Amino acid sequence: MLHRHATLLCTALLATDTLAEPRGLIEDSQLELRNRNFYFNGDFRNGASNTQGDNAARPTVERKGYREEWAHGMMLGLTSGYTQGAVGLGLDAHAQLGLKLDSGPGRTGTLLLPVSHNRQRSAEVADDYSHVGGALKARAFASEVKWGEMRTSTPVFTTADSRLLPEMATGLYLRNDALGSLLFEGGHFTAYRDFTSSNGDGSLRTRYSDVEVRSLDFIGATYQVNGTLSVKLFHARAEDNWLQNYLNINQDIPFSPASGLNLDLHLYRSDDTGRALSGRVDNTSWSLASAWRHGAHRITLAYQQIDGDTPFDYVGGLSIDLANSVQISDFNAPGMKSRQARYDLNLAGYGIPGLSFMARYVSGSNASDAQWRPERHYAGGPLSSYGQYDGARWHELDLELRYVVQQGPARDLSVRTRVANYRGNQEAQVDLPDINEVRLIVEYPLKL
Template identity: 40%
Template sequence: MSISPASRGRSSGAKTCAVLAVLALSLNGVAQAGQGENQGFIEDSKLSVLLKNYYFNTDRANGRSNQKDWTQAFIANWQSGFTQGTVGFGVDAFGYWGLKLDAGSGRTGTGNLPVGDDGDPDGQYGRAGGSIKARLSNTVLRYGQMSPSAPVFAQSVSRLMPQTATGWHLLSKEIDDLALEAGHFTSGTDQVNTNRDGELWATYALVTTPRVDYAGARYKLGEHLNLALYASRFEDIWQQYYANANYALALSDSQALSFDFNLYRTLDSGSARAGGIDTTAAGLQAAYKVSAHTLTLAYQHVRGDQPFDYVGFGDTGRSGGSIFLPNSVQYSDFNGPGEKSWQVRYDLNASSYGVPGLSFMVRHLRGQDIDGTQVTQGAYANKYGKGDREYETDAEARYVVQAGPAKDLSVRLRLAWHRGDASTGGDQDQVRVISEYPLDIF
């Protein structure tokens, strides 16, 4: 039987409508399945407050002023649930308040307090912000101020306050064991600024970029292996690529072995505001755990004439946290051009000895073969010598209260001794005492 062209068109149109209807119903079903546990905007909301007390003291040699202060922070975060429906909407908000307990002119620069025009640290400071969000199934889109954590674009948590960035962020977990992530950010705020429209930087180059874009994926392959791939673009500075493989294996009830490999590849891009960049940074660490003891060995190598560089936030370009390399530690990143570094680390969990919540760590790192003399133009010129080297020893003790009214209160003592050429930061002795008390309000 023949079918006229008009009939074929109606038949094709009917089939298309049927397919679209089935697809719409399927997507609606997926969305409802993904949001099946959604109770509502208010019902799923969470409010938490972190009380953070921070003593920071750096003793610097060669006539440089020391850096020292004692501060207190109140860090509040509120996360709403999502409205019910195929597409749910919500809001995340934060409020930060910092207080000076002890600080003065002549010992500023810790990154914990803003400094006024008179050279004295401010007595207090605060800021607030937030983001809106929308969820379809297991995919969430956010816009506003947030604290990014991607390996190519991450905030730092090493000071009193968190850093934030303003832009778009997408996270999708539609497929089991696979997380897809993308971001587009146009401004940043460091730890001590209160404005939301600060700059985004290349930290070591000290040049700014108008926007940062990135995308990546994390995949859990089986029980023991986790993989990650990311790419980012700092407009007119660089394109950066990242790969990670993490393998963990339990050998027995009391023994475990793990390996972690991280790789960054950075190439100049656009107008190359920082100059030419052609750098590969890689790090491999292996850890063996037996009962309460863990021994870790790590090796890191930066290949190229420039250092491995990463994001900075705010009006002054304070370094962020997107350096997922094993030898980026308390003071130094061990990321100079050509630098080869190794680390040995020992951890002790005192729970096995009848003191749950108590842990200790000590590590030693050495870096050598730094050579920045091949760069004669651009932002990295004259920052490093030839044959520069450094070493650092860190120690840490931490206790977390296990029960009672102060449950989850943690107190941590961190010590660092750094020695090296001027390009690596020179001689520094550092003491940090940090206490944190998280409160879940609801």
């Protein structure tokens, strides 16, 4: 059904007004080489240990109590222009390489590097891995259509870029912004490449139930009502798993050029469909964030709630536009209510342009899966322990310091330090153990 909707939308979009004539396939092309150096350390606390690599084959007392890897990634990306004429054609292509700098089979599990023979004593961390892909594209009458491998960014399907190399998805994507203030988007995706894979045709999978999804389809619109108010509506289908509807309302209230208030509401409704491979899904999840800004300062307070006997689940590494989805936890357990306090500081206001600081604290409670039954509800997966942690609660503290070089030969080079502390009660430990994380990321984009 959604395939037919996407076909009709595509036909309608191609009937809109023409964009300005492009300069040409080569003239509008951009080539960028992005280098990313990534150090990741995860220190398990209160008796927890690393279960990845060859640790899984060892007795608990012999397992490493931490994860630690260091790697370097190079990402070459080509974004072509379009051929001239009524229908412009182009190509986007990418080549990516990940290199091991320091790791070990007992210290892996950071998702920076691939591991062979995982969960065995003979586990090995690859010295390098690579991937090449691309997408054909066409542009006509204010519409753009892409087919192939690409990154995605929508509230219902987003590929993540939080490790060494970004995730990629394969399928069809279309967008139209002929009306200026109204953006239409649609997509049909059938394959996925995760962080550490060299394989571009891996299966789409649900994040928490870990079930294969043969295809994911979505259609949506973003309407900029005026200079301060925007509304998003999306509908998605994870084949034989669930149907999902999404609403976002973002209202900015300026008080002066230097201060104001922003209100941001996100709402998801998910219901099982088809063969319901993830089990029964009956979930409403929402968050509301209020951010007050004044000069260099920004203070955010957010509340998030998960209603239903299942968690808020999704396909793709970052397909969750809820306020309290943070560095380690999504705070998306069934029944969970979570609260966030966040502070951002832009030190450009104090004479240090390019330097910024962020601190946030999120606390979640009231997780409830007492009604969970294997034969009736959500099936669960390797990231799930439903039926075991009724009453779980946990909290997370995140700190981030980032500097971006503003000028000179190293312009746009960024150095970012991310620190996170996660702690939960005894019921929460069955799903995610206590951990301290440190991530150091140096990135340099070079436009060729």
